[in-house]
Amino acid sequence: MEATTHVQHGHAAHADTHHHEQSFWSKYIFSTDHKVIGIQYGISGMLFLLFGYGLMAMMRWSMANPGVPVPLVGPLLLSILGPDAAPGGAISADLYNAFGAMHGTIMVFLGIVPLAFAAFGNYVVPLQIGAVDMAFPRVNMASFHCFFLGGVVMFASFFIPGGAARSGWTSYSPLATLAHPETVNGQTFWLIGMILLITSSLLGAVNFIATIIQLRAPGMTWMRLPFFVWAQFVTAFLLLLAFPPLEAAGVMQLMDNLFGTSFFLPSGLVVAGTPANVSGGGSPLLWQHLFWFLGHPEVYVLILPAMGIVAEIIANNTRKPLYGYKSLVYSVLAIGFLSFIVWAHHMYVTGMGQKISTFFQTTTMIISIPSVIILTCFFISLWGGSIRFNTPMLFVLAFLPMFGIGGLTGLPLGFNFADLHLHDTYYVIAHFHYVVAPGTIFALFAGIYYWYPKITGRHMNEFWGKVHFWLSLLFMNMVFQPMFKQGMEGMIRRMYDGGAGYSLAKNPEISTAISDASMHWNKGIMHAAWALGIAQIPFIINFFVSMRKGKKVENDNPWGSSTLEWQTPTPPPHGNFNKPIEVFGMPYAYSVPGASADFTPQNQSPAGSKH
């Protein structure tokens, strides 16, 4: 015993002599530690989420009160963006389009993906598989720097002449080539920004897959991986293989915009009455195919990490193993494969042909099966559990029905006959926001509350966490639920005046024009959206105050979890584990009969094997 202590002490002293005080730059900016990179991604992702929300808040104001100066930020818009973009502090149609395009881009590529995949993945995956770091730490750093540069380019595009890209986050050609009179314009910035972000994703994806394949601790077999790791593994493959076609498309659109090619510009293109001076012969459909070849797997990039987080928190807070672990794993793999052959269900109204529509309709219905299996496993996991209703669990419990609404309302969009009516309406907006906003973002909140104690050594405040949860749940639904009604009535997307031009008030002779009630909901949604922003204030304050004032964790494993990320010091040091890790058991060994505690860590050797 004495000898052991002595050795440990000697080791510590030895380590101390080699421990250099790192400078701020090498510790926080040029760090190769997966945990620091995870936090870098997390902070930037959250800032971009907030920024993307701000764009949306201004857009909702414009829809409810077209042409009226935006309160609070109106004068700022006028002084920064000028009277063309923001006349008198109101939002012009062009500015609305720019905000809309950038809201989508920022939320998806700079908000959710960095947070769900890069931040949580970077911080948690190496810990959960018992690795000392990612397989390629310097590549990991380069990945974050590419991402950051891409974010800067996107952000800067607001302030160049002509403003940011305004052809939708999907950047359909030929609009995206023709929308700006300037040669180098917001769309150019968008494309360069995207190429940087795609490079970042590529580097991240290679790293994640290599890490999960190569650096699993001894005994960590594939079927002992926590479901979160599986979800990140499949997500990484989606990013690896689905993003490059968009990179190719981005390069081609850049060629169209800067070098006069006609990849996506058809013959006979006439702009404002004059034939466009281009060779023609291109195909606008080609852009859509290449875009959605990424675009649909991207949906699963947004949702799979969220499902991974949900799985961890459900198992931990029901204190029982996940129901159907193998079904979950095979389902997530099936989703990964199928997500590559459903993309054209975004294109039913393009006239690509009924046979193709029918094929993609079929695959779309098939992919809903593994999604439903996953959700069903989660619901059944609750059965018979002794549930701890802490803040992360509340967000997870809300995720289940919210994602359910988002998923089920997607079915009518997957059938091409129903989609003809609903396409490009607010119904679509409501559908995918239910998947991503109260779905994925709730799971991300849950993840933040859940892993915060490991990262900081302190808990976030439970009371304010619950306030944040209940207000967010209420206002999320008040924002998105009315959009189903508006959409089914035929209110279309991307109207800076909220569809006033198509309203019954302005077109009394058209009986199918949008009703006064639906138009009135624009105001209701606007209020709910602003209230949703206010509801995030408790979270933001809680997040920062808890770093210094939060309740200290009583031990390294405050939630009593069986997975490996909790079997480390708090916060985990560079290199993560104090001693080499060996894995002996399943990830969710909760309430094992006969065990001393209600959880059995994966690295705890079975009692009998010592002798």
Place this chain on the structure above:
Amino acid sequence: MEIPYTVKARPDTGLYNAKIGIWLFLASEVMLFGALFSSYILLRVGADPLSWPQGLLNIPIGTFNTAVLITSSVTVVLGWSALKMGNFAAYRKYQAVTVLCAAAFLVIKCLIEYPEKFGHYEVWKADGTRMTGHIEGNPFFLTHKKLQEGKIESIKFQPDKKHYNDKPPADAKGGAAKPSPVEIKTADIKRLSAFTPAHGTFFGIYFTLTALHGLHVLGGGIVIAYLWGPGAKLWKTDPERYANRVEVSGLFWHFVDLVWIFLFPVFYLL
């Protein structure tokens, strides 16, 4: 802290980390080039067959460049296997050939093939006829708009012997006749374009794909040259790790060659 399997293979996967990394990277590269090749197919299928340019690229030069890249593919393997057998001097020789081949390929592509196209024109006349050829003085990147802005009334045009959709006219002896130069008035021109990306979708995709491939040749060449030169210090301290690096760069190099093996027939021959 030491990351495992950076040099030695993990027993159950049989791979060291970088090898799995490069294969994953190449998988994504396949998707990148695959998307561009698919775009080529879609654009060509959708194009008017008579207006799709054929036979406008220099096949002898393309063939030579193909041979250059295949040679480099052979030497990169020979170099690596020499290194694995501990023969550093032979590795240096073989890999020098690889780097020279990469440089030769780029020089031929960027200094001979591309400029040849920038001074080669197609003119669409207002009467519906069109022809390919060279303009007197051999200017680059001339367009109809530049003619109008420069107030140039006419150009002297030397038509090609063969246009891409007709047979060359025969002279008295049965050989291909050289057409005589013609004077074309700017007012009679509907469109004038050198064989640049803006000429049409064929040259658009040709330049996009070959330039992207060229960047890959450049990148691969730089990495191989670095390992050959300053990076070779590692051979003395950690030869196995150094050989791994060479192997990984070689895998990438083979991919770059393979892309060209597809590019050459698709653009030059079909």
